[in-house]
Amino acid sequence: MPTTPELERSLRAAALRVTRPRLAVLGVLREHAHATTDEVLGLVRAQLPEVSHQAVYDVLRALTASGLVRRIEPQGSVARYEVRVGDNHHHLVCRSCGVIADVDCSVGAAPCLTPSEDHGFVVDEAEVTYWGLCRTCAAPTVLPTLENPAERGTR
Numbered sequence: 714m715p716t717t718p719e720l721e722r723s724l725r726a727a728a729l730r731v732t733r734p735r736l737a738v739l740g741v742l743r744e745h746a747h748a749t750t751d752e753v754l755g756l757v758r759a760q761l762p763e764v765s766h767q768a769v770y771d772v773l774r775a776l777t778a779s780g781l782v783r784r785i786e787p788q789g790s791v792a793r794y795e796v797r798v799g800d801n802h803h804h805l806v807c808r809s810c811g812v813i814a815d816v817d818c819s820v821g822a823a824p825c826l827t828p829s830e831d832h833g834f835v836v837d838e839a840e841v842t843y844w845g846l847c848r849t850c851a852a853p854t855v856l857p858t859l860e861n862p863a864e865r866g867t868r
């Protein structure tokens with residue numbers, strides 16, 4: 714678990730003033746990857762009840778703008794935040810329950826950063842979302858046994 718001095722260092726390295734709400738948001742995101750705004754709000758206010766909703770929104774915006782926090786918004790999902798930044802990792806998203814998992818860049822050193830046609834853009838990041846069903850949602854449903862009287866006559 715990261716210590717407060719570590720979090721303070723990362724704030725200073727990003728030229729951000731060290732404040733308790735900023736430390737709290739970073740601490741919460743270290744432990745809860747891909748947390749939603751509401752989740753961050755609840756967890757931060759559990760530690761610092763005096764911090765307003767607006768202050769937490771402002772902190773999330775400042776941390777995202779500084780690059781300490783990455784904001785992702787899979788289609789159909791609310792915004793989610795994480796502190797795993799700068800490694801060009803991707804996300805697996807379950808279509809059924811919405812669970813999100815990190816996945817390293819597909820093969821080796823960011824080959825996805827080389828599009829087949831770059832149209833002259835200088836590319837520094839690729840955002841890839843893999844959609845599917847998580848292990849739990851993909852597990853075959855257990856069929857009721859014929860011994861169950863409630864199921865008799867239905868087949």
Ligand SMILES: [Zn+2]
Pocket residue numbers: 807808809810811812846847848849850851
């Ligand atoms: Zn699922």
Ligand SMILES: [Zn+2]
Pocket residue numbers: 746747795797802803804814815
């Ligand atoms: Zn992630």
